[in-house]
Amino acid sequence: MTALPSLLLIGGGRMGSALLAGWREQGLSQAFVIDPSPGAQSLAGPGVTVLKDASQLPAGFMPEAVVLAVKPQMADGALPAYGRFAATALFISIMAGKTVRGVAGLLGGAPAIVRAMPNTPAAVRQGITVAFAGAEVSSARRDLAARLLAAVGEVAWVEEEAMLDPVTAISGGGPAYVFLLTELLEQAGLDQGLPAGLARIMARQTVIGSAGLLAASSETPEALRVAVTSPGGTTAEALKLLRADDALPKIFKAAIQAATERSRELSA
Ligand SMILES: NC(=O)c1ccc[n+]([C@@H]2O[C@H](COP(=O)([O-])OP(=O)(O)OC[C@H]3O[C@@H](n4cnc5c(N)ncnc54)[C@H](OP(=O)(O)O)[C@@H]3O)[C@@H](O)[C@H]2O)c1
Numbered sequence: 001m002t003a004l005p006s007l008l009l010i011g012g013g014r015m016g017s018a019l020l021a022g023w024r025e026q027g028l029s030q031a032f033v034i035d036p037s038p039g040a041q042s043l044a045g046p047g048v049t050v051l052k053d054a055s056q057l058p059a060g061f062m063p064e065a066v067v068l069a070v071k072p073q074m075a076d077g078a079l080p081a082y083g084r085f086a087a088t089a090l091f092i093s094i095m096a097g098k099t100v101r102g103v104a105g106l107l108g109g110a111p112a113i114v115r116a117m118p119n120t121p122a123a124v125r126q127g128i129t130v131a132f133a134g135a136e137v138s139s140a141r142r143d144l145a146a147r148l149l150a151a152v153g154e155v156a157w158v159e160e161e162a163m164l165d166p167v168t169a170i171s172g173g174g175p176a177y178v179f180l181l182t183e184l185l186e187q188a189g190l191d192q193g194l195p196a197g198l199a200r201i202m203a204r205q206t207v208i209g210s211a212g213l214l215a216a217s218s219e220t221p222e223a224l225r226v227a228v229t230s231p232g233g234t235t236a237e238a239l240k241l242l243r244a245d246d247a248l249p250k251i252f253k254a255a256i257q258a259a260t261e262r263s264r265e266l267s268a
Contacts, residue, residue: 003027004148005064008057008085010078012040012050015094016069018122020048022151032057054081065144068093068103072266079106086111090141092131092148094118096168097266100134100161112136114145117167118152120175127153130167132160165267169259177255182207 004026009016012035020033020043028047033040036052044050051057066085070078072095082091086109093103093115100113107113116131129149133142142157149155158164182203189199214221229235242248 001026003029004031005029005144006062007031007148008061008063008066008082008089009033010066010068010082011035011070011074012043013037013069013071014120015118015122016067017043018118018127018152019067019069019148022122022125023148024048026147026151032061032063063089065090065092065148067091067148068095070095072096072098075103075106079103080108083108090114090137090144092116092145094129096172097263099267100132102267104134110136112138112141114142115161115164116145116149117164117172118149119171122152125152128156128171129153130156130158130164130171132158132164165263166256166260168263169256173259178207 004023006029007023009020009031012020012033016033016035020031023031024045031048033043033048033050034052034054034057035043035050040050063085066082066089068075068079068082068091075095075098083106085091086107089111091103091107091111091113093100093113094117095103096117098115100115103113103115104111113134114131114137115134116129118127118129121127122129129152131145131149133145137145146155146157158167185206186199186203189202190196194202210224214224217224219227225239229239
């Protein structure tokens with residue numbers, strides 16, 4: 001695989017450092033990370049220089065891609081310093097709720113911007129990132145964005161930016177729902193009188209193992225569920241309750257709707 005082109009990463013926190021780790025595996029030529037926190041210095045290594053702010057970048061440095069991974073509330077203060085790359089670089093923003101138009105407004109000019117929504121399993125290269133390419137993005141730059149984002153898992157594209165609101169609700173927030181399920185399974189074990197350590201390991205390994213099975217199998221989640229559910233058996237009894245009056249599907253639909261609306265509000 002050819003080495004990645006020169007990169008500039010703004011924000012080396014959870015998401016930024018996960019991306020950087022993936023790029024290291026793909027082969028970095030030259031990368032600068034801008035992050036003022038003392039902990040970010042640990043990201044330095046072969047080909048990677050960590051600086052506290054944009055003014056420390058070498059004068060001639062022209063990144064091919066700039067990845068914006070600061071918190072959305074930092075964007076107004078942080079982004080204008082990178083406007084000087086707006087005419088020459090591809091920008092990839094993973095900031096939740098920041099539209100292509102809003103980011104372009106902070107950079108000035110007519111920059112090529114890909115807006116992307118990753119999720120936290122990116123930390124173990126098992127993420128799903130859904131991306132939208134702004135009007136100025138060429139197909140070659142879209143390919144570069146796909147390559148950079150694929151460093152932390154699967155990549156999918158949407159052709160309408162508004163779709164990133166339900167994407168944020170489903171895959172962006174999705175890990176939280178799965179972790180909640182894990183917590184609820186553990187609590188249910190405790191409620192049934194199981195020892196705490198046993199309840200914890202059962203809940204964790206059931207979620208981890210089910211995800212592994214889903215990943216390894218060619219079957220649909222529905223088929224895998226049916227395979228566990230003998231007619232008249234124990235699982236069927238639990239599912240009967242979970243799905244009574246459509247209870248779980250209804251609450252799930254309403255929850256995703258609420259999160260989608262919140263994402264719309266935050267992007268407005
Ligand atoms: N975590 C998720 O599930 C998730 C999912 C999708 C998208 N995102 C998006 O990813 C972005 C980063 O999230 P995160 O969870 O990685 O946040 P994070 O861990 O807080 O990382 C942000 C980093 O940026 C640094 N920073 C602050 N001001 C800066 C500046 N002016 N220039 C450069 N770096 C600066 C922060 O340093 P200090 O800590 O010292 O402030 C921190 O190290 C956010 O916009 C978020 O919306 C996150």
